[in-house]
Amino acid sequence: DLRAVEPLIGVLENREKKPHVRMSAAEALGRMGDSRAVEPLVAALNDQYWDVRGHAAEALGRIRNPSAVEPLIAVLNDMDPLSQRQTVKALGRINDLRAVEPLIGVLENREKKPHVRMSAAEALGRIGDSRAVESLVAALDDPYWDVRAHAVEALGRIGDPRAVEPLIATLKDQDATVRGNAVDGLAKINDPRVLEGLSAALTDKSKTVRKKAARALAVIAGEDFGER
Secondary structure (H helix, E strand, O other): OHHHHHHHHHHHHOOOOOHHHHHHHHHHHHHHOOHHHHHHHHHHOOOOOHHHHHHHHHHHHHHOOHHHHHHHHHHOOOOOHHHHHHHHHHHHHHOOHHHHHHHHHHHHOOOOOHHHHHHHHHHHHHHOOHHHHHHHHHHHHOOOHHHHHHHHHHHHHHOOHHHHHHHHHHOOOOOHHHHHHHHHHHHOOOOOHHHHHHHHHHHOOOHHHHHHHHHHHHHHOHHHHOOO
8 A cells, every 4th residue: 555655664764663663564565666755765675774774775676777876886896795685675676777787796706605706697697797797607617606696597688698608617516406407508599509518418417407408409400309
């Protein structure tokens, strides 16, 4: 009910309210998606409590107003890891090209927590700008499987042919989720090299990866790979 927007803004801005109450107000405003809440939510990005900051960032991502991009970028490196992750995810949801370079910076910074870098990879995939390809390819060697998995998924979304060879190499990753995502990613790229990579995945030790490869080849190659 949009009649609640102004009262909820009042709750969010009232520093005498308990943090969990203002956090809930931020969450509610994000779900309602009214642009009147953007300015108060931006102000809440500097709240003294991390849970208020994180929910304010998440709410801005739900509202998807481009005016929030610069404020979100400005606080990106000053927040605690949990709030950073919400900020990164918000930038991905807003899907604005101004966020590409800052998100690349987060992804490349190995001092960031894995879940923050994972979210940066996911956000770059949502935005889909080819400037992120090299950094995402580099992330295929990340020590954390979830970062690698999201980098692979992002490369598939972007669909740049430069990712084909690295994704084929990733079919040998030790983690089955990463290998499965590599199959999905390759299937989205229009390049003749993709067929051999998917064919190799037909003998993967993971049943899920084999199924993904078979389905992808059925769609892309059809009768050409019938015997295999």
